Amino acid sequence: MSHTLTNITLKIWRQDGPDGQGRFETHQIPQISDEASFLEMLDILNERLIEEGREAIVFDHDCREGICGTCSLMIDGQAHGPQQGAATCQLHMRTFSSGDEIVIEPWRATAFPIIKDLMVSRAPLDRIVESGGFITAPTGGAPDANLIPIPKPVSDAAMDNAACIGCGACVAACPNGAASLFTSAKLTHLNLLPQGQAERYKRAEAMVETMEDHFGSCTNHGECSSACPKEISIDAIAIMNTDYRKSKTKNRRALSRR
Amino acid sequence: MTLNLDSKVPEGPMADKWSSYVADQKLVNPSNKRKFKIIVVGTGLAGASAAASFGELGYEVESFTFHDSPRRAHSIAAQGGINAAKNYQGDGDSIHRLFYDTVKGGDFRSREANVHRLAEVSVDIIDQMVAQGVPFAREYGGLLDNRSFGGAQVSRTFYARGQTGQQLLLGAYQQLSRQIGLGNVKLWNRIEMVDVVNIDGRCAGIVTRDLMTGEVRSHAAHAVVLATGGYGNAFYLSTNAMACNATAAWRAHRRGAGFANPSYTQIHPTCIPQADEFQSKLTLMSESLRNDGRIWVPKDPDETRKAADVPEDERDYYLERIYPSFGNLAPRDVSSRAAKRAVDAGQGVGPLKNGVYLDFADAINRLGVNVIKERYGNLFDMYERITGENPYEMPMRIYPASHYTMGGLWVDYELQTTIPGLFAAGEANFSDHGANRLGASALMQGLSDGYFVLPYTIAPYLSELLNKPIPDETHEAFAAAEEEARDRYQGYLEIGGTKTPDHFHRELGKIIWDYCGMDRSQVGLEKALAEIPALHEEFKKDLRVTGDGASLNQTLEKAARVDDFFELGILMCKDALIREESCGGHFRSEHQTDEGEAMRNDDDFAHVTAWEWSGDPSNPIENREPLVYEVVEFATRSYK
């Protein structure tokens, strides 16, 4: 049954714009039901701020069921907060206790410039997909879906990696600001499937190199996987590393056949 | 009646209409395609797939999303699956059966030819998506797996765990990304469309507002496609994402696009009940759960025991009892109303007595925990995360919530609205689902419109414009629309009242849910039609928006969207009021059988109501497109 938490102190990062000087701002939440989600608590705070004539805290959010990947937030030093395998929007106040001080910061990476307050731009993730995160299959002319049987374990493994919601928590959590988990999840999804084989190494080379234009490098801390709302395994990164190395020779060989 | 509601359905037998349309339509020569600029607003299933396909064909495409990335569109949240008449299970499925099921599911209020086309291309969608690498669930033999869904007696639903919408959207997003990477599509992100501009009787472009800078500007094009989703958030509490809104469709309506059947809204039967009054949104649990879950309430309204302790003979498995042949898989509207009746009778469960049980105990006994985990693991986890209860041990609590809107911009067979050059795709149009949508059909319609319909049907319109100059952004109509948009946003900032946009949205939603929700009556609707304009007046006087219009301001964005929901809410109630029958998602308590089932009136209401903007939100102009059935015969929609 629901309980009420009292005396929550929030330390929230406020920043007026991309070039603004940021600072922490302290807000009190005298009472909140533990059934409330974390973002609903921020909604309530925002309504109060507006009624007081102050500007609402800007934060990214949308579906509030952990699938769209819009929400972010560094909560008490953890990307998406203390709950494992969940996005910020799936975090409920029952995870916290009365009297807690909660520190909320935007995600920080050079590739993720702050737009305002807690909102950042994650555009480079799109650039990685644009460079090769697809299977070239123009509309129409696809063969029958059951023409190529795919072993269930392979299909399931592809699905595990395809579950990525593109939230960028891996980048935020990584001490190096690397996007290896994001990139490798997409690569592994497509590279495991028979449909993805033709472009496998072209894809690996293009996506990894685009990734490196924006992000840091993987030093195998494993923080990304722990922060990932979909708990994608860093095994994907090992697969990416192999495919990238192979791409360096295979792509040359393919070109030399022309 | 001033709108031209010519449906342009091709002649010929039903099964040949689409193929003969494709064969006979005017085409645009490949080298001429790049002379045409198409704007696609929205990057959900319909928008992303349309933009990607246009890009592949060689058109100049500009794609707009108000999200940070095209992948955030709300199609991503669809869980259950996508229908296709593949008959891979050999259980008697066919294009005709899918067509028939959809027409019947829509309670005979959809346009037959559109539905038939949808059923035809459903087959291509699966092929296309598999080729793109969508990891649909498979059998051990490596072939695609299917599950069954509400309103169908065959297994035709393809799925990817409980994340089918996500996987399909990512597929379409990847195709779109490829086109962006290649330079065939220009992507504008964090840009919201705020108006449509018509010049000389055709849609000449759109006006947008940059959410990050507040900049208002115009974009001219040969054709505009709106794939901006539905208006389920008019209810405030719905399963839609927080940002889902009706602004694009509503602004198009205000500029002359007919708005069809706004009262057809779908209430999804399996959502997690509201936990407290400040809840911001409801979460859907996939309807696929009804494959293995059994729905029941205690017979005794004063039951206080835990679910597991209630003996079998004191439980009311009401769906199995009332609808023996479909049982727990009865269509959405039917199951939703049955749940409402149970809760209204005081048999509701949970702390607020606002839900019914969805019990997996039998399925777990029969199949074992592992099978259930395999099928629904992520849904169970999601439920536990939200409610703090473990559904493997105690039954889930569910209750209906607003989920999808069948109504939308009126479109003809070519998906063109009543404004020439303005097309609408996906949930934003009204075309395929009639008065009720079957499960796993929304994904099908979005992809069908974007991949397989629009790329064909936009060509005849464009071919007329070949080598004719179109007005560019310097045209005075654009300047006027921009000025209007700037004034509108500045206006919200200047009201300086006391209440937040969310406050008004909540109040508005409450009115619409109470009077125009699952159960509607003349008295209630008239009440709503008095209350909404009054609340809207208060909104205009007492709204408070803090911050400025030149940097990112979510309060300001919200204010504009809520403003449009007010006018739309009035239209929803108006439409519900004049439709003196019960059909699909529209249930008028005056029109029910003695057993409480919906009672249609085919003599007077077998038509689409397309509303026309008159300038006064409370006095829209009614237009009708009669629905002529060539193949399907009207029948009482019985799932008993």
Add this chain to the structure above:
Amino acid sequence: MTETLSRGPVTGTAVKAPAKKKPFVFDLYSTAVGKKYVMAITGLIGLGFVITHMIGNLKMYLGVVTESDGERAYDIDIYGEFLRELAVPLLPRTYLLWGLRLVLIAAVALHIHAAIGLTSINRHARAVKYQSARDYQIANFASRSMRWTGSIVAIFLVWHLADLTWGFVLPDHVVGAAYYNIDQSLSRIPVAMLYIVGNIALGIHLFHGVWSLFQSLGWNNPRFNAWRRYIAVGSAALIVAGNVSFPVAVMAGVVEYDPAAVTHPVGEENE
């Protein structure tokens, strides 16, 4: 790696002029993933050396042995001579040993060069740090202190060479008399402590490094993934236990040079 918030449409992001292809190895090394490969391969070479080196040093516990010609010598000194005579008579004396040393020197140099390159990339990737405390979940002390343990090991390595190979910091250093030199050097308490600290740093470095190299090289297989951690713990523990035992043994008097025990004691020629 700078990111600005540009507005306006995004398009043509994947249309790039094809870069001039460098030779495969340089091409790979110019990327961060490639540098990680180099880190892993050079690390593996280093690991191989460190293990061999430790096994060789264990010979000090065998003390004095009597050779076939009746000469008595410390086993570790015989081993040292064996290394110098590797591949003789195919190659002249010490040639192969120098070959191996060159490989090792190159590996260490590349390891450090790649590490510096990666550190710089990673610093740039988060130019503005988090302003509140991080709460790491998986990243452990070893993984987050690689730069520090690596630097300590590098400094220790220089000291170690100056001490027991070149003898710069060991006044009584005698070329070729390993047992004698070890005893002389590690009898000094501060030096013994330094060796212990250096080797613990090496152990921590290996704890993350050995696990990490499997990831970097893409050696990932569900069948042996669980073993990767065991191998890392095992090799780190082995190295630390073996190497730390030497200064402890010297200080405890287990290893003590006894001129009377050998046929040719140190300083013999001088007398």
